[in-house]
Amino acid sequence: MKRYLSLLIAALLFLFLAACGAKDAWQEKYDLGMHYLNDGNYEDAVIAFTAAIEIDEKRPEGYEGRGRAYVLSGETAENLEAAKSDFEKALELDPTYVDAWLDLADIYIRQ
Numbered sequence: 001m002k003r004y005l006s007l008l009i010a011a012l013l014f015l016f017l018a019a020c021g022a023k024d025a026w027q028e029k030y031d032l033g034m035h036y037l038n039d040g041n042y043e044d045a046v047i048a049f050t051a052a053i054e055i056d057e058k059r060p061e062g063y064e065g066r067g068r069a070y071v072l073s074g075e076t077a078e079n080l081e082a083a084k085s086d087f088e089k090a091l092e093l094d095p096t097y098v099d100a101w102l103d104l105a106d107i108y109i110r111q
Contacts, residue, residue: 026055026062033065037072045069060090064100071107080107 033048049066052059067086070079084107090100 023056026052026059029055030059030062030065033062033069037065037069040072042069042073046073058093060093060097060100063087063090063093064097064103067100067103071103071110075110080111083107 029048029052033045033052036042036045036048046066046069049062049069052062053066056062063086067083067090070083070086073079084104087100087104087107090097091104094100
């Protein structure tokens with residue numbers, strides 16, 4: 001019985017540490033995307049935000065950041081449509097995300 005309890009505690013600890021590692025990895029990629037975005041390196045920002053989205057697809061911030069990078073990459077129809085899709089996904093995940101609403105309005109103005 002004591003052995004099973006030890007195994008259960010070890011498994012729970014492993015799951016907790018794995019979850020913390022995923023959060024740290026997401027934050028690292030998101031922060032890298034913001035760094036690239038602020039430096040005007042929009043292609044690398046898209047790559048970093050995409051990596052953050054792949055780590056945790058339920059975080060609207062990654063979609064909003066990637067959408068901004070698409071817009072700032074140039075006002076082509078393709079970039080604006082990709083940005084619009086990302087902003088809509090961010091709002092699907094969090095309908096109260098004000099920045100995503102403002103970004104989406106900006107897309108409609110640009111189109």
